[in-house]
Amino acid sequence: MVRPKPSPETIGLQHLMVVEPLELEILCALKRNSDSVVIVDMILEKRTFESFVIEHKPDILCVTGYITNVSTIISYCESAKKISDKILSIVGGVHCEVCPEDFESEFIDFRVVRNAAVIFTDLLNHIDKKTELPKGAFRKEDSLANTALPSYNFSIPFPDRNSVAKYRDKYFYIFHAKVALMKTSFGCPFQCSFCFCRVITGGKYHQRPLHEVIQELEQIKETEIYMVDDDFLFDRKWLQSFISAIKQRNIRKHFLVYGRADFIADNSDIMHQLAQIGLRTVIVGFESFSDKELDKYNKKIPVETYKETMAVLNREKIDVFATIIIPPDWDRSDFKNMVDVIKSLGIHFVNLQPLTPLPKTEVRFPEDQIIIDKLNYPQWDLAHITVQPTKLSVADFYQEILNAYNSILYSPGVLWKYFTTYSPVMLFKMLAGGYRVTKQYKRKIKEAKKHA
Numbered sequence: 001m002v003r004p005k006p007s008p009e010t011i012g013l014q015h016l017m018v019v020e021p022l023e024l025e026i027l028c029a030l031k032r033n034s035d036s037v038v039i040v041d042m043i044l045e046k047r048t049f050e051s052f053v054i055e056h057k058p059d060i061l062c063v064t065g066y067i068t069n070v071s072t073i074i075s076y077c078e079s080a081k082k083i084s085d086k087i088l089s090i091v092g093g094v095h096c097e098v099c100p101e102d103f104e105s106e107f108i109d110f111r112v113v114r115n116a117a118v119i120f121t122d123l124l125n126h127i128d129k130k131t132e133l134p135k136g137a138f139r140k141e142d143s144l145a146n147t148a149l150p151s152y153n154f155s156i157p158f159p160d161r162n163s164v165a166k167y168r169d170k171y172f173y174i175f176h177a178k179v180a181l182m183k184t185s186f187g188c189p190f191q192c193s194f195c196f197c198r199v200i201t202g203g204k205y206h207q208r209p210l211h212e213v214i215q216e217l218e219q220i221k222e223t224e225i226y227m228v229d230d231d232f233l234f235d236r237k238w239l240q241s242f243i244s245a246i247k248q249r250n251i252r253k254h255f256l257v258y259g260r261a262d263f264i265a266d267n268s269d270i271m272h273q274l275a276q277i278g279l280r281t282v283i284v285g286f287e288s289f290s291d292k293e294l295d296k297y298n299k300k301i302p303v304e305t306y307k308e309t310m311a312v313l314n315r316e317k318i319d320v321f322a323t324i325i326i327p328p329d330w331d332r333s334d335f336k337n338m339v340d341v342i343k344s345l346g347i348h349f350v351n352l353q354p355l356t357p358l359p360k361t362e363v364r365f366p367e368d369q370i371i372i373d374k375l376n377y378p379q380w381d382l383a384h385i386t387v388q389p390t391k392l393s394v395a396d397f398y399q400e401i402l403n404a405y406n407s408i409l410y411s412p413g414v415l416w417k418y419f420t421t422y423s424p425v426m427l428f429k430m431l432a433g434g435y436r437v438t439k440q441y442k443r444k445i446k447e448a449k450k451h452a
């Protein structure tokens with residue numbers, strides 16, 4: 001099982017975070033007793049992919065990834081088959097589930113399009129013992145259009161975390177060392193127009209039973225837990241039970257979660273209790289500081305809520321990572337306004353994402369405004385500008401993004417906070433990662449000027 005290496009063309013986050021390949025660990029838990037599995041994390045490995053194929057001589061190669069990994073995944077399958085045409089390839093992951101057509105390739109034998117964590121063992125049996133092909137998996141020759149998909153089933157086994165034992169110490173997320181991932185729910189009940197997460201679950205929302213979540217949590221050795229739910233802060237009742245169970249069982253962890261600004265503002269009592277049981281950081285999709293834009297995104301949160309959101313988080317000393325969407329019609333004053341509001345709200349860490357019409361979301365632009373080819377997958381990373389800016393040149397738009405990052409992340413007050421809060425090793429890692437991202441943006445600006 002292989003987690004692909006990001007292309008050097010992809011801007012970003014891999015310089016600031018490398019987290020465990022949870023989906024492969026889940027598949028690993030579904031292997032049969034007769035199977036032996038090796039997970040190769042190509043983000044961390046220095047060796048070539050081919051060298052692992054030659055060393056392990058697999059019968060089956062499984063690869064999962066995101067939109068930015070599509071070409072790499074296909075090239076891995078091709079390379080494996082060149083080494084031995086007996087190797088069968090299985091591809092899955094969130095992009096394959098939403099856009100399986102992108103993996104139509106002579107080098108890919110099976111695509112897992114629905115309920116991978118339920119059907120994987122049956123798929124192995126199908127390959128090995130010629131049992132029936134489970135619904136949700138497609139052979140190379142199967143027609144995607146004419147085969148019905150089963151309904152969603154969100155059951156998952158406990159991931160086999162030992163399967164990445166040799167990598168575990170190296171997983172980190174922005175200022176958090178040795179991070180483990182966990183999922184307590186799937187999907188999100190909201191309907192933001194730009195959001196790919198809700199497309200993955202077909203708009204459905206499913207919470208795992210609390211006893212299962214607590215049992216899994218108790219088995220995790222790491223203290224830092226990154227809850228990779230699309231929206232962890234949703235259900236007051238569930239969260240209250242979660243808080244009680246953590247207290248009762250005396251579980252001592254630090255949590256990093258995704259949550260909506262309105263939940264935080266409206267549920268200060270829950271946020272207080274969550275802070276007490278270890279909530280350290282919340283990633284909040286603020287998206288915009290304009291009600292007009294928020295309406296367009298169907299965010300269903302008025303901007304005025306954000307003051308209360310930040311008041312609650314600051315009171316509880318919970319760090320916030322803010323994501324902001326930058327639509328192509330922004331001019332310099334819009335960038336300035338965004339930076340001013342971010343600073344006035346006391347937000348120290350941001351992820352600035354140019355509005356990107358990801359496939360099958362509700363964000364659409366006319367073809368002639370799309371400036372990155374759909375097949376140039378590594379650049380569909382939510383950091384590249386994919387839609388022609390209307391008021392600035394592409395180079396100036398990138399420059400404004402870079403200026404905004406510099407102004408927010410490297411202001412004296414924020415630097416002081418970094419130096420007084422985090423370990424020198426983590427600080428060095430983050431500064432080095434930030435430097436690499438800056439270099440990538442500078443290269444983009446140079447390229448854009450050349451093509452102007």
Ligand code: SF4
Pocket residue numbers: 188189190191192195196197198230231260285
């Ligand atoms: S609240 Fe977050 S996860 Fe839910 S639809 Fe909106 S952006 Fe997606």
